[in-house]
Amino acid sequence: MLNxxxxxxxxxxxxxxxxxxxxxxxxPEHVNPAHHxxxxxxxxxxxxxxxxxxxxxxxxxLTMYYVPDVENAWKxxxxxxxxxxxxxIVRGMHHWGASLVIVMMFLHTLRVFFTGxxxxxxxxxxxxxxxxxxxxxxxxxxxYLLPWDMKALFATKVGIEIAASMPFIGGMIKTLLAxxxxxxxxxTLTRFFAIHVFFLPAALFALLAAHFIMIRRQGISGPL
Amino acid sequence: MSNxxxxxxxxxxxxxxGVGGFMAAGMLMPMVRFAIDPVLQTKAEGNLVLTSQxxxxxxxxxxxxxxxFEQTDGWYKSDVTEAAWVYHDGNEIVALSPVCKxxxxxxxxxxxxxxxxQFFCACHxxxxxxxGKNVKGTPPLGPLDQYEVAEKxxxxxxxxxxxxxxx
Ligand code: HEM
Ligand code: FES
Numbered sequence: 001m002l003n004x005x006x007x008x009x010x011x012x013x014x015x016x017x018x019x020x021x022x023x024x025x026x027x028p029e030h031v032n033p034a035h036h037x038x039x040x041x042x043x044x045x046x047x048x049x050x051x052x053x054x055x056x057x058x059x060x061x062l063t064m065y066y067v068p069d070v071e072n073a074w075k076x077x078x079x080x081x082x083x084x085x086x087x088x089i090v091r092g093m094h095h096w097g098a099s100l101v102i103v104m105m106f107l108h109t110l111r112v113f114f115t116g117x118x119x120x121x122x123x124x125x126x127x128x129x130x131x132x133x134x135x136x137x138x139x140x141x142x143x144y145l146l147p148w149d150m151k152a153l154f155a156t157k158v159g160i161e162i163a164a165s166m167p168f169i170g171g172m173i174k175t176l177l178a179x180x181x182x183x184x185x186x187x188t189l190t191r192f193f194a195i196h197v198f199f200l201p202a203a204l205f206a207l208l209a210a211h212f213i214m215i216r217r218q219g220i221s222g223p224l
Numbered sequence: 225m226s227n228x229x230x231x232x233x234x235x236x237x238x239x240x241x242g243v244g245g246f247m248a249a250g251m252l253m254p255m256v257r258f259a260i261d262p263v264l265q266t267k268a269e270g271n272l273v274l275t276s277q278x279x280x281x282x283x284x285x286x287x288x289x290x291x292x293f294e295q296t297d298g299w300y301k302s303d304v305t306e307a308a309w310v311y312h313d314g315n316e317i318v319a320l321s322p323v324c325k326x327x328x329x330x331x332x333x334x335x336x337x338x339x340x341x342q343f344f345c346a347c348h349x350x351x352x353x354x355x356g357k358n359v360k361g362t363p364p365l366g367p368l369d370q371y372e373v374a375e376k377x378x379x380x381x382x383x384x385x386x387x388x389x390x391x
Contacts, residue, residue, distance in 0.1 A: 054251060061255045065298070072299060079299035085261045086254035093254070 025216070030223035041115075042220070044108035049208070051101040055139075058094040059197065066146065068193030070186045073148035098140055105136055117221035125214040128207055135204045142196035148189060156192070157184055272372075277310060277380040279317070286311040286333040286343075286354065289319070291382050308371050308382055309333055309343070313355070319382055320356045321369040331368065343368065355390040367391045 010016055029035045031042040065080035065087075067073060080087045109129065112118055118126035145156040164174035171181075179187030230238075275291040286309040295304040308319040309331075322330045324345040331352060335344030342359065343352040351359040356368035367390065372383030 057251065057255060061258055064259055075299035080258075083298075084258055085264070086258045089254040090258045093251075 026219070028220060028223075031220055041107075041111040044104055044111050048101060048104040048108050051097050051104055052204075052208075054093055055097050055101060056201065058090050058097065059201075061090050062094055063197060068146065068190050070148065070189055073146065073189060077147045094143075098143060102136060102140060105133060109133065115221060115224060122214070122218055122221065125211060125218070128210050128214065132204065132207050132211065135200050135207065139196060139200050139204070142192040142200065145189065145192045146196065153184065156188070160184065272374050272376075272381040272383045274376060275380045275382060279375055279378055279380055282310055282312050282317060282380070284312050286320070288322070288333075289380065289382075309368075310373075310380065311354070317373045317380065318355070319371040319373050319380075320388075321371060321385055323369065324350050324364060325358060325366045325368060326350045326363040356388045357391045 031039050033039045033043070062080065065076055065084060067076045077091070081091050082088075112126070112129070141156075141159055145152045160174055160177050163177060164170040166173060175181045177188070177191070178184050179191045271293070273291045273293045275289050277287075277289045288307050289310045290305050290307050292303050292305045295302055307322050307330075309322055310317065310319045312318075320343075322332075322343075324331050324347065326345065326348055329345050329347035329350075331343040331345045331350070333343055334340055335346060336342070336349070336351070339351055341354060343354075343356070345351070345364070348363045350364040351362045352364065352368055353359065356370065358364040358367050367388035369385045370388050371385055374381040374383060
């Protein structure tokens, strides 16, 4: 049945080359854990992506209940965690995933570093990777404020003060992040929410696309 | 078993699809259940609400009685004011919901001067008789809902919304 549908579409649109281009590629022996178990370090990039997908999905579902408003943010998180079926699990996925994605990304970066994969011709992809790293940290920072509890509030205060300690432009950065020169409040929360769910994910998608296109172009780096 | 041997490639395809499907289901099931929760939640409702309408003041002409109750909307609790059209029908007190059964606008008693003794909905000119029965040929497809009524210390109490009992 599925085969028939596929053939019907393929006959008209010739879709086979499209997915072959994406799915069919050489997996050299030195990156295949079935040959050398230590090659599992080459999985960290894929695992980072896997958790990113979980973050995006669980995040989309959380926004069905979450409100970025100082009166209601905490209450909506409390409600979605305790009153909605599987709320604890969906929030848990996003909560723990946020830390795990950074661990995975770090391990992936270490693998790239110690296999020397950043060297010519892959310098540009290292730079893109640094961009992804920064965006992930940004997602973690902006997401942390959203539950609007004491921990969130004071962590963000400290984070913003760190940014404010920058010479010359620190004050401006602080106001830009918090939405107000002195208050960390309503405007901070809406800003962080917008940055967390729209701006950074959009930038992340662009950089991930660049990352993956370059990998397909250049292939995986050779054995040590 | 037939002697169609499963090839290495088929075996891998099946295992990978199976494991992948299992993982995808494990991920998606909680999220989908989370999203459809409002459809499956059961809500207890229908506590009697005291109004400021004296029973003795109710006549056989429908009057609009406002009543306020605490509504819990997810994480948001607020006082919501709704209204009922209340009149005496013999010994009985009738309280009709003002929500039009066409598309939910609000009906008014004698809202259209051309139709005395009827409820009128301004949205699409829907009309109802005094007991809430919809006038054939106007948009509404059913009669106005009714509220359960009770009395406390001479004042009117309104309860659950029920289907119209006159038709
Ligand atoms: C991809 C990397 C992402 C990371 C690292 C991340 C990180 C975080 C963190 C640390 C929190 C605080 C959670 C908590 O302490 O419980 C959070 C909350 C939240 N995030 Fe994300 N996030 C990511 C992507 C997204 C996306 C794509 C969306 C939506 C489209 C999203 C929507 C939300 C929402 C609504 C909350 C508040 C709910 C809550 O606190 O449980 N996130 N995020
Ligand atoms: S909503 Fe009342 S007539 Fe259409």
